[in-house]
Amino acid sequence: MRDKEQGLSSFFDHWTEEDDRTFLYELFSEIIGMKILARLVTVFLVLIVGWSSALAEIVTYPVPMGIYYARHNDDYTVKVRQIGEKEWVDLYEYNVKVDMDTKSDATMVQFDFTGKVEVLIRKNNGEIRSAVVRPLSKGIQSEIDGEHLLFTLDKPQKLSIEFNGDRLNNLHLFANPIIHHVPDKNDPNVMYFESGIHEPTDAASKGFRIPSNTTVYLEGGAVLKGRLLCDHVENIKILGHGMLLEPEQGIAISYSKNIEIDGPTIVNPRYYTVSGGQSEGITIKNLKSFSYQGWSDGLDFMSCSDVLIDDVFLRNSDDCIALYTHRWDFYGDCRNVQVLNSTLWADIAHPINIGTHGNTKTGDEVLEHILFKNIDILEHDEDDRDYQGCMTINVGDHNLARNITFEDIRVENIQEGQLFHLRVMYNPKYNTGPGRGIKDIVFRNISCTGKYINASVVEGYDANRRVENIVFENIVLNGKRVTSLDELNVDKKDFVGKIQLK
Numbered sequence: 001m002r003d004k005e006q007g008l009s010s011f012f013d014h015w016t017e018e019d020d021r022t023f024l025y026e027l028f029s030e031i032i033g034m035k036i037l038a039r040l041v042t043v044f045l046v047l048i049v050g051w052s053s054a055l056a057e058i059v060t061y062p063v064p065m066g067i068y069y070a071r072h073n074d075d076y077t078v079k080v081r082q083i084g085e086k087e088w089v090d091l092y093e094y095n096v097k098v099d100m101d102t103k104s105d106a107t108m109v110q111f112d113f114t115g116k117v118e119v120l121i122r123k124n125n126g127e128i129r130s131a132v133v134r135p136l137s138k139g140i141q142s143e144i145d146g147e148h149l150l151f152t153l154d155k156p157q158k159l160s161i162e163f164n165g166d167r168l169n170n171l172h173l174f175a176n177p178i179i180h181h182v183p184d185k186n187d188p189n190v191m192y193f194e195s196g197i198h199e200p201t202d203a204a205s206k207g208f209r210i211p212s213n214t215t216v217y218l219e220g221g222a223v224l225k226g227r228l229l230c231d232h233v234e235n236i237k238i239l240g241h242g243m244l245l246e247p248e249q250g251i252a253i254s255y256s257k258n259i260e261i262d263g264p265t266i267v268n269p270r271y272y273t274v275s276g277g278q279s280e281g282i283t284i285k286n287l288k289s290f291s292y293q294g295w296s297d298g299l300d301f302m303s304c305s306d307v308l309i310d311d312v313f314l315r316n317s318d319d320c321i322a323l324y325t326h327r328w329d330f331y332g333d334c335r336n337v338q339v340l341n342s343t344l345w346a347d348i349a350h351p352i353n354i355g356t357h358g359n360t361k362t363g364d365e366v367l368e369h370i371l372f373k374n375i376d377i378l379e380h381d382e383d384d385r386d387y388q389g390c391m392t393i394n395v396g397d398h399n400l401a402r403n404i405t406f407e408d409i410r411v412e413n414i415q416e417g418q419l420f421h422l423r424v425m426y427n428p429k430y431n432t433g434p435g436r437g438i439k440d441i442v443f444r445n446i447s448c449t450g451k452y453i454n455a456s457v458v459e460g461y462d463a464n465r466r467v468e469n470i471v472f473e474n475i476v477l478n479g480k481r482v483t484s485l486d487e488l489n490v491d492k493k494d495f496v497g498k499i500q501l502k
Helices: 004-014 018-032 033-056
Strands: 057-059 077-083 093-100 105-113 115-122 131-134 140-145 148-151 156-163 171-177 190-193 194-197 207-209 212-216 222-224 227-231 234-239 243-246 252-255 257-262 265-267 274-277 282-283 288-290 297-301 305-312 312-317 321-324 336-348 353-354 366-380 391-395 400-411 420-422 435-447 456-459 467-477 490-492 498-502
Touching: 057 077, 077 105, 077 171, 093 288, 105 265, 105 288, 115 171, 131 140, 148 156, 171 288, 171 312, 297 336, 321 336, 321 366, 353 366, 353 400, 391 400, 391 435, 420 435, 420 467, 456 467
Parallel strands: 105 171, 190 212, 194 222, 207 227, 212 234, 222 243, 227 252, 234 257, 243 265, 252 274, 257 282, 265 288, 274 297, 282 305, 288 312, 297 321, 305 336, 312 336, 321 353, 336 366, 353 391, 366 400, 391 420, 400 435, 420 456, 435 467, 456 490, 467 498
Antiparallel strands: 057 105, 077 115, 093 105, 115 148, 131 156, 140 148, 156 171
């Protein structure tokens, strides 16, 4: 045994070496026998599985009685359960309005979970001939079983489930992560909205004003019927899985800095879901939005810098995301903006629009250092050629747009519109002068499906207001990699400089 005692000593002196780990296993096997070792391993695995099961959880939200019957949509019955459980958890199906042209009634459900869950959907108004779960990039495999659809989730997702090709009366499913750190409702720096309906007392602002250094928490089941106002403030957090229901506007940020939004759902605001004006340090995560009226944009930022948008779902009847410089009383550049890991659905207008509004008095505002990465665009439908384009840079009012990258963008459907739209323009409806130019733009790893898509537009304004240095890299249309501008379906007009196709 002396050699083995020396070996064991060597193991503790050098426990990271592979030979010592192997020797320890052999030593233990010799001492206690393989059968006992196998039993210990089995017990260990059982404990691990049990521990994981104990961590698995589903959280649903109460629905206030004041909206329980008025807001329910009976098109679908949706249930979830943990893998291995017998009992299903029934979800409340909210009615949400979508699409300005049709004002259709769609459905939305949401819950929080850890672990792995099954989702069961029953279609209540007709047979299931086909079903699709989008974005397709999520790779969710579903199974039709009579009048039910079944699929499994192992991580948070934001999905559209569509039966028989119906994208207007579809089901939106938001599976959120569980919130583990809830702020103390008794903290003087916390505005805590418990489950239930909350109406603003400030009739003039039609909303809830938030002071500096405040955390706002919307408990699951909290329903606010007014906007949240961040005006001339700093260090604000708006957290939780509650809802803003048909406010005048969702969240308004002006002349402020260090604003974080994480978790809420904003249903059918009259105007913007979130607007930012002359502010900096804005972070938006896990936000969900629906709108169906004119000028009901998703996220619009005017003269804002240092903005991060991550993991949002926006279905809007105007631009989903718009970036401008000067507008109204807001002045300054727009720079350092990142939009990541998100899903955009434009029932009307653009999924992404950059540059329309600016300042012709000074003529020196810039939109720059902007990145859109890992984005699923589910729809784009716009009949007016001036407002088409899934990825649009449309500069007016002496704006200059530069150093902008679109990367890993997947466009699933264009009902009517264009893939790219790069134009230095003067639109008398919105502008008091033309833009200054567009340059140093990269489109990388872009895919699009759809046969009847209008030609993309690339157009300068004059010899001094040009579009130049545009790179298209790895563009795939209907499964085929593009090798020429003709295949890219681009209408290249006047005052356009170098376009490179890789």
